[in-house]
Amino acid sequence: MYGMVSGMSADTLIIEQVNKIFQAPTGNVMALKGIDLRVRKGEFITLIGPSGCGKSTLLKIVAGLDTSYEGNVLLNDKPVSGPSIEKGFIFQEPRLFPWLTVEKNIAGNLSLKQAAVRKKVDEFIELVRLQGFEKAYPRELSGGMAQRVAIARALLRNPDVLLLDEPFGALDAFTRSHMQEVLLDIWQNNRTTMLFVTHDLDEAVFLGERVVIMNPRPGHIRSILPIDLPFPRKRTGSSFQELRTKVLREFEKVEEPEFDTGAGI
Amino acid sequence: MLQEGISKGAVAIPAEPMRRQKRIDRRFLIKFTNALIGWMVPLVIVMVWQAAGALGWLNPILLPTPLAIWNELVHLTSTGELIQHLGISSWRALLGFLLGGSLGLAAGIWVGFSYKAERLVDPSLQMLRTLPHLAIAPLFILWFGFGETSKILLIAKGSFFPLYVNTFLGIRSVDNRLFDVARVLQFSRWDLILRLIVPASLPNIFLGIRLSIGVAWLGLVVAELMGSSSGIGYIINDARSFSWTTVVFVGIIVFALVGKLSDSLVKWLEGRLLRWQDSYKGGDKS
Numbered sequence: 425m426y427g428m429v430s431g432m433s434a435d436t437l438i439i440e441q442v443n444k445i446f447q448a449p450t451g452n453v454m455a456l457k458g459i460d461l462r463v464r465k466g467e468f469i470t471l472i473g474p475s476g477c478g479k480s481t482l483l484k485i486v487a488g489l490d491t492s493y494e495g496n497v498l499l500n501d502k503p504v505s506g507p508s509i510e511k512g513f514i515f516q517e518p519r520l521f522p523w524l525t526v527e528k529n530i531a532g533n534l535s536l537k538q539a540a541v542r543k544k545v546d547e548f549i550e551l552v553r554l555q556g557f558e559k560a561y562p563r564e565l566s567g568g569m570a571q572r573v574a575i576a577r578a579l580l581r582n583p584d585v586l587l588l589d590e591p592f593g594a595l596d597a598f599t600r601s602h603m604q605e606v607l608l609d610i611w612q613n614n615r616t617t618m619l620f621v622t623h624d625l626d627e628a629v630f631l632g633e634r635v636v637i638m639n640p641r642p643g644h645i646r647s648i649l650p651i652d653l654p655f656p657r658k659r660t661g662s663s664f665q666e667l668r669t670k671v672l673r674e675f676e677k678v679e680e681p682e683f684d685t686g687a688g689i
Numbered sequence: 690m691l692q693e694g695i696s697k698g699a700v701a702i703p704a705e706p707m708r709r710q711k712r713i714d715r716r717f718l719i720k721f722t723n724a725l726i727g728w729m730v731p732l733v734i735v736m737v738w739q740a741a742g743a744l745g746w747l748n749p750i751l752l753p754t755p756l757a758i759w760n761e762l763v764h765l766t767s768t769g770e771l772i773q774h775l776g777i778s779s780w781r782a783l784l785g786f787l788l789g790g791s792l793g794l795a796a797g798i799w800v801g802f803s804y805k806a807e808r809l810v811d812p813s814l815q816m817l818r819t820l821p822h823l824a825i826a827p828l829f830i831l832w833f834g835f836g837e838t839s840k841i842l843l844i845a846k847g848s849f850f851p852l853y854v855n856t857f858l859g860i861r862s863v864d865n866r867l868f869d870v871a872r873v874l875q876f877s878r879w880d881l882i883l884r885l886i887v888p889a890s891l892p893n894i895f896l897g898i899r900l901s902i903g904v905a906w907l908g909l910v911v912a913e914l915m916g917s918s919s920g921i922g923y924i925i926n927d928a929r930s931f932s933w934t935t936v937v938f939v940g941i942i943v944f945a946l947v948g949k950l951s952d953s954l955v956k957w958l959e960g961r962l963l964r965w966q967d968s969y970k971g972g973d974k975s
Contacts, residue, residue, distance in 0.1 A: 489869060489872065489873070506872075507873045507875065508873075509873075509874060509875050511873070512873075513873045515866070515869070515870075517866070519866055519867060519869075519870045521867065521870075521884070521885070521888070522965050522966070522967070523888040523889070523891075523963075523965040524888075532874050532876075532884075533874060533876055533877070533880040533884055561964070561965045561967075563965070563967035577874070578873075581874070
């Protein structure tokens with residue numbers, strides 16, 4: 425399946441030889457170098473790396489929010505040219521519209537007066553377990569609840585891929601692990617392709633079918649580790665801990681050479 | 690959610706309605722007290738004033754008692770004179786406000802959306818903004834005569850700026866991160882305006898409307914005092930020349946009441962439309 429020429433392929437998302445250069449007054453900085461990644465339909469990929477490794481930049485490129493880069497990004501064999509609802513995006517903060525209630529935030533520019541929209545919104549409110557809060561305003565929600573609204577808003581548009589940029593980074597540990605379970609639930613029900621950026625090792629191993637480890641200066645993919653554990657995973661299990669250590673070791677390899685080769689450009 | 694927890698235990702059910710009743714009573718009491726607090730200061734002033742007048746400490750030509758002013762108000766209302774002049778004044782203020790306010794809103798939206806438009810017209814508008822009514826009024830009278838046109842234009846000139854400045858500010862302070870959300874959700878240009886920019890700048894637009902209405906009344910008084918044969922401003926000016934101080938007071942009170950009334954109307958509307966806002970309401974609000 426890998427090595428296939430772009431055209432017809434089972435890969436929903438193809439990232440080919442992507443380079444990204446930030447132009448700064450002090451000189452150009454290479455943020456991403458030679459990124460190659462193929463994501464299968466329905467796959468859950470977690471992207472992990474130290475801050476400054478360009479993982480969020482990569483996600484913005486895939487989302488179409490950043491269009492100045494070299495290389496190819498293909499979604500269902502079509503090049504990405506700008507943001508669209510096919511690429512759902514969850515920001516680090518929920519970014520809800522404060523003047524809209526939960527249900528209207530999820531509906532966004534769709535009218536709740538249409539029976540089909542109404543039905544779908546109710547469905548997704550149930551999916552993210554927010555029944556009873558349809559008419560609440562964002563200021564009345566906790567951080568976890570607000571992020572669930574944002575997830576429902578993206579999923580309602582039936583995206584081909586859901587891009588998540590450290591979505592649970594601002595939540596407390598308890599809420600975070602709960603949200604991870606909610607997200608896995610959703611994934612198992614909807615089989616939405618997920619590309620999840622995080623700097624949390626446990627999160628990466630708990631969620632991902634494959635963990636992509638990135639290295640900074642210039643940002644590139646160090647290695648891709650498959651996590652062959654069945655869902656639901658147990659964080660305390662010995663095989664989980666083994667894999668966690670394996671990723672951590674890769675992670676440490678990432679940190680070390682950074683100092684001797686990390687000249688940037 | 691709280692109620693759910695309470696009603697789970699069977700024993701707690703009969704106690705709940707009573708508790709809710711008590712809570713409503715308390716809330717009503719707080720509301721009532723808050724309203725009363727607002728009236729306390731003016732009430733005390735009026736009482737002291739009336740007492741001082743009744744004791745003969747005040748010259749009735751310069752400062753008539755509240756009771757005399759009240760009697761004058763009742764008299765002027767009963768002859769229909771006051772209502773007629775108030776109607777004329779309100780009509781002028783409304784027309785001027787609508788003309789100036791809508792132009793201000795439109796200009797604010799235009800300049801808010803376009804950086805080029807801001808460069809082009811904002812400096813000139815800011816210069817015009819600082820011109821006082823009294824400096825402009827003679828020119829308007831020269832150009833348009835003593836008729837309605839000059840009055841309405843003077844009011845419109847005043848109402849234009851608060852709405853212009855605040856609409857502009859409102860649009861420019863829309864959270865950039867929400868624009869990213871709008872892009873990801875594929876909002877059309879129309880969606881962007883109607884679903885993001887307008888609601889986000891509504892608090893500022895409302896502030897602009899309230900300030901514009903206030904300025905409209907201000908402009909009205911200037912216009913009617915400068916030369917007019919009708920309106921509340923005319924009543925005040927006319928009474929002044931005959932030293933009918935009670936009538937002057939009635940005119941002032943009517944201006945104050947109508948001004949407060951129109952402001953409250955907009956504030957009420959604001960409260961209904963901006964219920965989503967989460968902002969500081971004062972540290973001692975209970």
